[in-house]
Amino acid sequence: MTAPGYGSGYARGTALAAIVVACIWHVLNNLTGTLIYRADYRTPWPQLPAVLVPLAAWVVVAVVTAVAALSLLRRPHDTPVLLPPSAFALAGVALMLAATVVVASSSYPTTTFVSANWAWTAFGWSAMLLLWRAPLGWLLGAQAANAVAVVIALVATRPVDRVDAARVVLTLYGATALQLGLFAGCRFMQRLAARVGSAQTARVEIETRKLVAQQIHEARQERYRQVGHSLVELLGGLADGSSDPGDPEVRRRSAVAASRLRRLIAERDEADSPLLHELRACADIGERRGLQVGLEVVGELPDMPVAVRRALTEAPIHLLAVAATHCRITIIAGPGEVEVSAVADVADGTEIDETAGTGSGASTGVAVVWSRDEEAVWVRTTWYAR
Template structure:
């Protein structure tokens, strides 16, 4: 069984990218089709302090400045296409860009002749919000509202000082500003709303996926433990059955070894369910507790910081020491040497007289990868090294 592993953030990023692209397209298309065409159509309806130059150069220069600001804001959004708005105060470059945008807007409004005040030739003051929206895309909505308010006040003052404005013109000015601002704020607020809805949906999807994953993991762990319980129960059943019907001799060293190994495995399986900071150390201590109850002195030492290891790796690392402790005579010394990508469990013990050791124990690693086991003997002492390496 599998679950949808797609990162939940991807859904929110998709909406963030889509809304950003929509705003970029609206701003760019409006700036070219409306603003540039209005400048060209009304090229003779502008004033300039330099009579020797074409009057249209002033609004064209302002148009180029605004186009550059749109381009810079677009490049920033496309360079980080998956960023959702951070809703933080705008950085200094953004504020400089908004100031340049406001200056270009005032230049166009001041240079336009009075008769085109409400025509597309005087486009800047109504189009201010589109590039401002891109510049303030990652800022709180209040910053865009404040920028639109400053633009409205500045444009009203500029028009009032450069031409005669009657009550009808003043009403048209307010209504036009309100209409343009409402559309721009509506798009910006709509984008923010979609992003919030997408973020909540992504969070809900992530929670659902995590819950499903936890459920699957719990089921797999339960199945694995049931298999281990069955294996250990079968092994102990054979031992106890043999003792009950007299086919096994309690004094036989092999029977004692098998009984000690089965008891240690059962104790290890129980310890695997405990919540502890060092599961491997905890499981080895649990196995050592079984050996100590029969009089064996067990020394356990850890060198380094143990990394997080899967259960199958921990079982492979403890299997050979379990077999060694089962046949040890008086004492067993276990040392764990831990590194971030390598763990070694080394055990040394003296072997009881008549006890046979199974030196194939642990060599199969129980399905764990990167685990090796080596046995060596020196007179009565036996040394086993079990090593896990991530590489």
């Protein structure tokens, strides 16, 4: 993945540069040369103006170039994905090779190396657009085919001496070097832009992760302060004698504080199911004081924010703190819904805070319902995904 505006922008920009060069060259050099040397062409049809044959070849190349340019602009890519040329690209190359033969055959020997015989030197500009996404070897092969085509046309229509052969080689070398140079430069810019975009994306991801980690750390520190404050009050009361360790209310507050601390520690662990992992940590506190705790899961738990998981577990924590001998916790996950249901036996006279969990539930969309039937107390916390 690349950063927006880098790979795609350079891909479109380099393609646009190649299109501009090809179009300007075809109009200013090729069309101008055809019109200026309109009287210096030959044709097998004396009844028709000789310029019509190279002019028709110019139109064919213009159409192929225009279609290739439009196709290229409609398909920008972040990176130069190399693919074999399409059937249209190969047909376009074949048409331009035919134009090379036609224009070279129509030119007199005196106009072989001027703009009247434009097709063979201009071939590479349009071929570059047709083979823009193909490996470089395809463009080299097309250039080689163009060289063979022009040599065959020249040899078939006029005598070619050593000087002409040398001029052909030098002309082809000069034209091909410019075209391949632009093509390679565009490819280099695209690849460089893709690397820069990837580096920027990686930097943004790292900064985002750092920001998220900082926010999580700050939230966790705040939770530590809250839990620590309640523990300080509780331990302070036990230390100065103002709180009786045998008082059921003090024992309930101690169990709730211990469960909250275990839940907070469990939030730092990496687990496949964080909610289940945190409830197991809370259940462990109850088991340590002799409770029989059952924990079941039905369905597949979705990803939930930490605040939602805390709201879902807050009320069951309070029930675990007052349970007499056993507590059963069931987690049920359905489409767009998660429910935590806890049932426990509670001794007669035990006070239960039936507002537990409602405060955090209101801010996170978690509904809390308490009910009691003689010694059995049931609490259900439900979260609906938005």
